[in-house]
Amino acid sequence: xxxxxxxxxxxxxxxMDYEKVIGKLVEYAEKAVAGGAKAVILVGSLARGxxxxxxxxxxxxxxxxxxxxxxxxxxxxxxxxLPIDVEPRVFTTEEFLKMAREGRRIVREVMxxxxxxxxEPEIIKAAGRFLEPEKCLPSPDGQ
Numbered sequence: 001x002x003x004x005x006x007x008x009x010x011x012x013x014x015x016m017d018y019e020k021v022i023g024k025l026v027e028y029a030e031k032a033v034a035g036g037a038k039a040v041i042l043v044g045s046l047a048r049g050x051x052x053x054x055x056x057x058x059x060x061x062x063x064x065x066x067x068x069x070x071x072x073x074x075x076x077x078x079x080x081x082l083p084i085d086v087e088p089r090v091f092t093t094e095e096f097l098k099m100a101r102e103g104r105r106i107v108r109e110v111m112x113x114x115x116x117x118x119x120e121p122e123i124i125k126a127a128g129r130f131l132e133p134e135k136c137l138p139s140p141d142g143q
Contacts, residue, residue: 014053021046021084025057028079028086029117035076036065038093039119043109056085060110062123064092093123100127107131 029040044058045051059077066073073090089106091099100107111128 016053026117033118037061037063039123040117042115047113047115056087059088061088061090062096100130
């Protein structure tokens with residue numbers, strides 16, 4: 001005798017279209033640079049390659065044309081039209097280089113696996129000159 005079951009199971013798989021997301025992030029970065037940002041750098045899981053379908057985009061924006069109030073800075077860089085949530089962290093050039101001199105983790109992440117989406121690579125190179133090799137994070141490939 002066949003017993004009918006009313007319970008059902010459904011599996012859903014979520015997948016990120018990485019190339020599309022990166023393309024949109026490059027457009028976002030180019031727009032930010034056109035608006036005065038000096039550099040837009042991707043860090044976090046998207047930059048390392050260990051992202052999931054639910055990852056957000058961790059973005060470092062270096063701009064000297066921002067509010068002195070760090071809390072208000074990110075507001076100008078929020079874009080709800082993107083296919084991924086963007087978490088911008090905005091610093092002035094002076095702040096970014098000071099953090100490099102102090103060996104801060106965020107700068108070490110930029111040096112280890114950050115991806116420049118748009119802007120001046122010189123800022124990243126300048127920050128790297130302040131970091132001692134032992135303060136750098138290893139890259140995802142272990143080097």
